[in-house]
Amino acid sequence: MLRTVTPADTPQVVDLVVAAGMFSREEAGFLHEALLPDGDGGTCLVEDADDGAGLASVLFYRPEEGSERAFDLTMIAVRPDLQGGGRGAALVRHLEQDLRERGQRLVVVRTSGTPQYDRSRAFYRGLGYAEHTRVPDYWTDGDDLVLFTRRL
Template sequence: MIRPTIPEDTTALIALADATGLFPPSGLELLRQMLTNSLAKDSDTAPFWITDDDREPVGVAYCEPERMTDSTWNLQLIAIHPNRQGQGRGRKLLHYVEQALMVRGGRMLLVETSGLPELERTRGFYLKCGYEEEARIRDFYATGDDKVVFRKVLNAN
């Protein structure tokens, strides 16, 4: 079941993020702060969190509008618990986010990720979901770690 994230999900979602191994302790604390701060807001233009719930949160997505753009959004985070990956959950969660954005009048969704070899599977996921690699900024995160930007048009208004 995919649903809006509620404040009570915070602990489980931090544990999920930790299980992915992609977040250092400082990143987990930042994620906790982001969850706490943004779950207090509710509007069509506010960032939003979506949770994949299988009797407990097993997936999460966070999306926010790009400032000074015409209905462009950025998927800042999407994660599925490692023991639930490979079941199509990430694709369903991403599709749900896209549908929610179209209802809000979203025109385009951007996704940024690392160019490191260990994230090749992640980049392949976005390509399979209909995203195109739009840009690559060399050495963005660190020397040898490029930022790769993917783009998908949602509403061609």
């Protein structure tokens, strides 16, 4: 079951995103601040693993700065051994339903063009997200920004 993250979950969120290959432990340090309830309208949800070994998944989305009624899907990760079982799709559908109910109109996803993210891009396409833009060398040299959106 999805529940709202608490500051005490942060080490487990870091473990999960590191295990999922999204960030190194150093890069994931920003989460200690990002996941604090800071009133910027961000939502972070986690799902406890049935086997008691930490978190099964995490989902973090927040208002897109400067856009009207648009949200950025900032982070989504499923524990590696639980991937491919429909959890990620269920998380995205949950986010979309939540945002629809809150009168939002657009979801924005910024991902990477590297081969490591081939499956992630396929995941968003499969969920009906449209791929619009590729910005060369955006994240770092050789790592393009790939932008997806979906109307709600």
